[in-house]
Amino acid sequence: MKVSCSVVVFALVFHFFLVTGSRSPPPSDSVIIIGAGMSGIMAAKTLEEAGYKDYIILEADSRIGGRVHKGQVDGNTVEMGANWLFSGGPKSSPAHEIAKKIKLRTLYSDYGNLSSNIYKQGGGLYEKHVVESAFKVADARQEFGTNLSKILSSKKGGDDDISILGSQRLFKQVPKGPLDLAVDYFYNDFEEAEPTRISSLKNTFPRQLMEDFGEDSYFVADPRGFETVVHYIANQFLSHNNNKITDPRLQLKKVRDSIFISYSI
Numbered sequence: 001m002k003v004s005c006s007v008v009v010f011a012l013v014f015h016f017f018l019v020t021g022s023r024s025p026p027p028s029d030s031v032i033i034i035g036a037g038m039s040g041i042m043a044a045k046t047l048e049e050a051g052y053k054d055y056i057i058l059e060a061d062s063r064i065g066g067r068v069h070k071g072q073v074d075g076n077t078v079e080m081g082a083n084w085l086f087s088g089g090p091k092s093s094p095a096h097e098i099a100k101k102i103k104l105r106t107l108y109s110d111y112g113n114l115s116s117n118i119y120k121q122g123g124g125l126y127e128k129h130v131v132e133s134a135f136k137v138a139d140a141r142q143e144f145g146t147n148l149s150k151i152l153s154s155k156k157g158g159d160d161d162i163s164i165l166g167s168q169r170l171f172k173q174v175p176k177g178p179l180d181l182a183v184d185y186f187y188n189d190f191e192e193a194e195p196t197r198i199s200s201l202k203n204t205f206p207r208q209l210m211e212d213f214g215e216d217s218y219f220v221a222d223p224r225g226f227e228t229v230v231h232y233i234a235n236q237f238l239s240h241n242n243n244k245i246t247d248p249r250l251q252l253k254k255v256r257d258s259i260f261i262s263y264s265i
Contacts, residue, residue, distance in 0.1 A: 031055035036250060037066020041234050044249075048237040058254040063227075064234060064245070070225035077223045084109065088214025096218070098229050106218035114186065121178050134183045137173060142187060142205070144171045149205040164188055164196040164204060 031047060033040050036059035044057055063069065067081035085096040085106060099106065115131040145167040152160050168174045175184035184196070191207070192199045220226045231243065238247035 033057045034256070035059060035066060036061075036064040036234075036252070038068060038230055038233075040064075040066070041230055045233060045237050053249075055249060057250045058256065059250070059252050060255045062252050064250070064252075065227040065230045068227050068230050070227060077225055079220060079226055082226050083220055085218045085220065086209060086213040086216060087218065088216035089210065089212050090214075091212045093213040095229050096213070098232050099218075099220070102228060102232055104220060104224065104226075104228060105222035107221050109217040109219050111186075111217070118179065118182055126179060131179065131183070134179050137180070138175075138183050138187050141168055141171055141173050141184075144173075145201055146205040149201050153202055161200055161202045164192075164199045164201055167201050168196065 031052070031054065033043050033055060036057050040057055040059070041064060044055060047053075047055055065081075069080050071078050071080045085099055086093055087096050098104075115128050115135060116125070118126050118131050120126055145164060148162075148167050148170070152158065152162075162170075165174070175181050188196045188199065188204075192204060222228070231245075234240075234245060234250075235243070238245050238250055240246055
């Protein structure tokens with residue numbers, strides 16, 4: 001199905017209109033936001049705050065939240081997507097502030113004692129100093145990758161990029177053996193939910209989320225789910241009843257196979 005409209009704004013690029021033009025809304029153009037994940041909801045909220053209400057949000061799923069969603073296992077809520085909130089950095093995390101406001105139950109994840117809790121394949125713990133040595137190598141790999149990412153990103157108009165695994169090969173410190181692989185999993189696969197061979201170096205390092213909001217990790221363990229944060233934001237500007245969004249501008253189960261974009265300058 002093809003959609004044609006005066007203006008089509010994707011959730012991740014709508015910001016162009018807000019930062020390059022005036023804060024006053026356009027006179028008559030309509031806006032379509034594709035997706036009701038966190039980015040789509042924030043796109044609509046920002047348009048609303050700018051005084052522009054002529055938009056619709058199209059979502060293929062039957063719910064909002066995108067990758068922020070929960071499931072049930074044996075009667076217990078289990079997060080199927082985002083699960084941690086971060087704090088302790090130079091900036092305050094908006095999601096963490098909302099979680100505190102709505103009293104979302106979280107548990108602090110203390111990764112400081114990992115070096116004392118990694119087991120050998122044959123049983124028994126690795127000696128702490130052995131694991132700490134592996135962590136030092138992992139720190140050096142990450143620092144090299146971060147510096148290389150900044151170099152690649154500094155090229156004007158350059159599209160050069162490599163995988164995290166590629167940077168490890170350049171550093172000549174590719175993880176090998178059960179311990180190194182376990183530590184590398186914690187540093188990379190666990191963070192990105194992808195193996196290092198397909199994780200983009202430029203889009204991973206530096207880890208801006210942690211640099212901005214800190215590395216204090218809080219595991220969401222609330223029956224209401226992490227998605228409550230998204231609903232809290234949506235309920236600020238979309239009409240709702242008994243915590244169910246009734247605003248006609250949100251259209252669920254709307255799938256689009258192709259998008260036609262027309263615009264004028």
